[in-house]
Amino acid sequence: MTITAILDSFELGLIYAILALGVFLSFRTLNTPDLTVDGSIVTGAAASAILCSTGHSPLVALLASFILASLAGAVTALLNIKLKIEPLLAGILVMLALYSLNLRLMGSRSNIALTQSNTLYKSFHAAVQSNYSSLILGIIILSIATLSLYFFLNTRLGFALRATGDNEYMVRASGVNSNLMKLLGLSLSNGFVGLAGGLLAQYQSYSDVQMGVGMVVIGLASVIVGETIFELFTKTVPLLIRLLAVSVGAILYRLALAFALSCGMPATDLKLISAVIVAIALSTGVMKDSFLKKKISFTSNSIKPAKDGESYDMH
Numbered sequence: 001m002t003i004t005a006i007l008d009s010f011e012l013g014l015i016y017a018i019l020a021l022g023v024f025l026s027f028r029t030l031n032t033p034d035l036t037v038d039g040s041i042v043t044g045a046a047a048s049a050i051l052c053s054t055g056h057s058p059l060v061a062l063l064a065s066f067i068l069a070s071l072a073g074a075v076t077a078l079l080n081i082k083l084k085i086e087p088l089l090a091g092i093l094v095m096l097a098l099y100s101l102n103l104r105l106m107g108s109r110s111n112i113a114l115t116q117s118n119t120l121y122k123s124f125h126a127a128v129q130s131n132y133s134s135l136i137l138g139i140i141i142l143s144i145a146t147l148s149l150y151f152f153l154n155t156r157l158g159f160a161l162r163a164t165g166d167n168e169y170m171v172r173a174s175g176v177n178s179n180l181m182k183l184l185g186l187s188l189s190n191g192f193v194g195l196a197g198g199l200l201a202q203y204q205s206y207s208d209v210q211m212g213v214g215m216v217v218i219g220l221a222s223v224i225v226g227e228t229i230f231e232l233f234t235k236t237v238p239l240l241i242r243l244l245a246v247s248v249g250a251i252l253y254r255l256a257l258a259f260a261l262s263c264g265m266p267a268t269d270l271k272l273i274s275a276v277i278v279a280i281a282l283s284t285g286v287m288k289d290s291f292l293k294k295k296i297s298f299t300s301n302s303i304k305p306a307k308d309g310e311s312y313d314m315h
Contacts, residue, residue: 002262005258005261005262006255006258007132007135008258009251009254009255009257009258010135010138010251010254010255011134011135011138011203012203012254013247013250013251013252013253013254013255014135014138014139014141014142014247014250014251015138015196015199015200015203016196016218016219016222016250016253016254017142017222017246017247017250017251018141018142018145018192018193018195018196018199019037019041019192019193019196019197019215019218019219019222019250020218020219020222020223020226020246020247020249020250021145021146021149021192021243021246021247022037022188022189022190022191022192022193022196022219023037023189023193023216023219023220023222023223024219024223024242024243024246025149025185025188025189025192026185026186026189026190027219027220027223028165028223028242029153029161029162029165029185030161030164030165030181030182030185030186030189031165031166032087032165032182032185032186033087033088033091034073034076034087034091034186034189034190034216035088035091035092035095035216036072036073036076036091036094036095036098036186036190036193037091037095037190037193037212037215037216037219038095038212038213038214038215038216039072039094039095039096039097039098039099039102039212040069040072040073040098040190040193040194040197040212041069041193041194041196041197041200041211041212041215042098042099042102042197042207042208042209042211042212043065043068043069043072043098043101043102043105043194043197044065044066044068044069044193044194044195044196044197044198044201045065045197045198045200045201045207045208045211045212046102046105046106046112046197046201046207046209047061047064047065047068047105047194047198048061048062048064048065048197048198048199048201048202048207049061049106049112049114049201049206049207050105050106050107050112051064052114052117052118052119052201052202053112053113053114053117055117055118058118058119058120058123058202059120061198061202062120062195062198062199062202064198065194065195065197065198066191066192066194066195066198067191067194068194069190069191069193069194069195069197070187070188070190070191070194071187072094072098072190072194073186073187073188073189073190073191073193074183074186074187075094076090076091076094076186076190077090077182077183077185077186077187078183079093079094080182081179081182081183099209102209103209106207106209110208110209110210111206111207111208111209112201112206112207113205113206114201114202114205114206114207115205115206117205119202119203119205120137120199120202121133121134121137121202121203124136124137134203138199141199142247145192145195146243146244146247149192149243150239150240150243152188153239154239157184160176160181161181161184161185163176164176164178164181164182164185165185193215193219197211197212214271214274217271217274217275217278218250218253218274220278221249221253221274221277221278221281222246222247222249222250222253223246223249224249224278224281224282225249225252225253225277225281226244226245226246226247226248226249226250226252227242227245227246227249228281229245229248229249229252230242230245230248253274253277256273256277257270257273257274260273
């Protein structure tokens with residue numbers, strides 16, 4: 001695997017880490033599987049591409065990406081809260097609707113090129129004049145996003161949001177509006193996803209209506225891989241470390257894909273590789289428990305019962 005491939009994987013991994021933060025917020029914090037992600041990331045990319053191609057500031061484009069994707073998450077939450085549609089099905093319905101809405105947003109075009117438009121990555125590269133400008137910018141943006149989410153989750157509102165995912169009935173008994181927490185959580189979650197989409201469009205210099213396919217799998221893979229690695233070393237993981245673990249998981253996920261491609265794996269099999277990575281990460285906990293049980297069983301069987309007046313003998 002070449003240095004260029006590794007660098008590209010890190011740069012993309014930093015963008016996907018923001019996507020993974022959004023998935024972490026819905027999947028782990030709210031304990032809600034949200035499939036809106038596959039549509040809202042395209043919404044963010046489309047909004048970013050449209051505004052950049054029409055001469056607007058790239059920062060304004062990213063803000064629009066966050067807001068529009070947040071609205072998509074809010075619709076998913078409202079379908080669940082008001083119409084009592086299951087969260088999984090509500091996410092699927094919004095994801096389907098977003099495909100048509102994203103096409104309308106893009107002017108009925110399947111893709112928009114930004115090769116001739118100003119983007120945040122181009123502006124930053126012109127300012128720092130470094131071959132690692134995209135990497136530096138990605139680290140800065142991810143750091144701001146991670147710290148913002150960390151400080152928010154440590155506010156009273158953030159604690160209420162986290163408690164809603166842990167025990168909704170207890171939260172209601174405490175006088176907190178759990179429905180409002182769900183609305184806030186899914187909106188913020190998809191806002192981060194939309195921000196990732198906006199950054200992805202500006203990084204790749206194009207937006208495509210099909211670019212959201214499988215993005216929820218990428219987010220889940222990043223969350224699970226990162227958490228699995230950190231849980232191998234300690235059982236108790238603080239919130240900030242968990243958020244950092246998500247980012248590490250996203251980068252490792254991209255590196256794994258790059259390694260697979262460098263080994264001759266065709267690009268058409270990337271989704272298969274993604275599924276295998278998620279399956280391995282999910283099964284790690286089961287394999288770890290099985291290993292511990294066998295270790296305990298082996299240890300107990302290796303001790304002979306002592307006879308009267310004799311000490312224990314070890315094989």
